[in-house]
Amino acid sequence: MARDSGSKSAGFDRLVHEPARLAILTNLFLVESADATWLLQQTGLTWGNLASHLIKLEEAGYVLVEKSFVGKKPKTNLSITENGRSALLGYRHSMLDTLSALE
């Protein structure tokens, strides 16, 4: 489900603009997929924070969350979707444009 344009202001996707979500998307952009442990280490977030931000990103269709079990242990596999990639690159472009205009 893609988020409507109401979440965008001044050319920025506010869903991506939030620092924790930006860190999640950026890190998932670097790899094809990763487990939650890797993402926790990379972002420095707590489990609770990570979970709440992932819900928002998953609802927006930016992140794919796949749950499975390895033996008896739950494993969460995460990957960025094409929508997520476009959103992140679009955000990066807007941010660079804005910042370069300040120089």
Place this chain on the structure above:
Amino acid sequence: MHADTDLERLEKEAWRKFYDDGLFDIFLGLMLAMMPLGLLLDGWFPEPLSRMLALLVVYGSLVGAFTLLRHRFVKPRIGTIKPSKARRRKVNATRLALAISVLLGVIVLGVTVALRGTGNASFLNFIPLLFFANAVVVFSTMAYFLDVPRFHAYGPAFGLTGIVLILPRTLWGIEVPELLVFGMPALAIITVGAYKLVRFLREYPVRTDEVSLDGAR
């Protein structure tokens, strides 16, 4: 929390963390330390085939232990990833370089065995140089493609052993103890690995299970 946008640098940093646990360094150091074992096995297993099998068992056990330790101690702390296509290409290039290196090693070993006892043994004097070049190329390739700069130093550390062992013997008839030749660089590499391992274990505690992430569904 990091919100950097320099993607290429971030990717390198993220990837490099998978070599920051020090286990691979300890593995390399042990491989180097065990090289004199091949010479020892000459006496224990006179048959080339049984000697080769014994070496395979020893090195196979080392690889098995390394894999098990990574699985038990590293993965729960740092997690796992499926790398990007660009990174996978780099990893494959490294594997190709390693395969070529092993192939060259086997060819040189074959030529050495064939020339022993013949009149063309002068070729044997060049083997340490070939070994040095091979080690430098392989480790530099690993350092470049895996983005782990310290591997550049490991090539000469491996490669010089052959030169230090054979050159003084050939030129001046001096026998340098094998323990010293292989042990010193091995000890240096293992020390680097042990330091990195301790730091890694401190820096990356085991995270609790992922039950709380069930909410993300």
